[in-house]
Amino acid sequence: LKKLISLNVNAQTYEIEVEPWERLSDVLRDHLNLTGTKRGCDYGGCGCCTVIMDGYAVYSCMLPAPQAEGKKITTIEGLNERDRMDPVQQSFIEHGGFQCGYCTPGMIMASKALLTRNPHPTEEEVRKAIASNICRCTGYKKIVEAILEASKHAVAKNR
């Protein structure tokens, strides 16, 4: 019952055969080898698998891959331009916004989606945007600091 679908991931088009119920997270990792997107809880509770679809953060583990057809998907691998890291990625490094790093791709994609639509979020808005991204190593303080700092850089860049 395989179905041929065409996915636009990180500005590249892929033609792949998938079962209709295969989830985007599995397709990204197992078919396209884009393993930056993590599997955590695997049913929409932890946020590790967050990717951006048409500008909005979504859980890729809860999205049947065929429903992503015709949409623009961005994963963590698609953030850096050539070898330059995205300001959000850079800020996570500078602020130590992770320990083990497993939640990091999801955290960065969720905050990237926020900053794209709302370049100057308040701390509360930041916390709400990553409310459903769970970090089990430590707290969220440095992560929130990293995102707020990244938003300041975006201001500086726009000037």
Add this chain to the structure above:
Amino acid sequence: VYELGKRGLILPQKLIDISRLGLEYVRREPNGFAVGAMTKLRQLLEHEELMESIEFGALSECVKEFRPHQVRNVATVGGQLCSGYSAFDLPPVLLALDSKVKMRSLEAERTLALDKFFRGYFETALAPGEILTELHIPNPPKGTCSAFEKFERTSVDLATVNVAVRLTVEKGKCADARIWLGAISNTPFRAIRSEEMLRGKRIEEETINHASQTVSTEAKPTDSLTGSGEYKRHLSMVITKRALTRAAGKIKN
């Protein structure tokens, strides 16, 4: 579907993608709003009248505070209803607003009041071969405002208990009221006796206290993973009081 299938609760034989049927829309009509069943919760945010007027306050509070955002970005209005799951947030809200649903099969189309739609645990009035196509939210009468309250264990959890209330006030007195709670039992629960206590009265602190206490005696919540029935009974009083107080405050202002 994937999750229920994996747990062996259902065995899907066919999976039909209905995301390209053109059911994503919010239309202003003379007598209310028509919302396509595949409209995403996030898309409701873009509709200023629904999000800013106090009549639809319950809906805007529910959608604005809806987390995870990752779910709000893909979850649909129809999905919140058709799953027939009583802990979701949208059913009590839409019930308090006296909404209707339109269902369609190959042969016929029918409209049903939403309070006739929820039948049991994961059970709705949808017949085999039928899909939900449209939701209708009527214009509330003049002097109406509504509010939504939810209690959850973490900021991204399903409700332990949730409630949507609507008050219509005429000449300083309550002409009509709706109180609908979720996560109480298999289907959304309407607190009819509490509504009755509000009708014809001035909406003051004392009236609100009485009505909220009545909720905790008429609602008979079942034990679940999120809390015991007794605990939820207490919560239902607390959140109903908060919701009524906020709705009443909006009318005064």
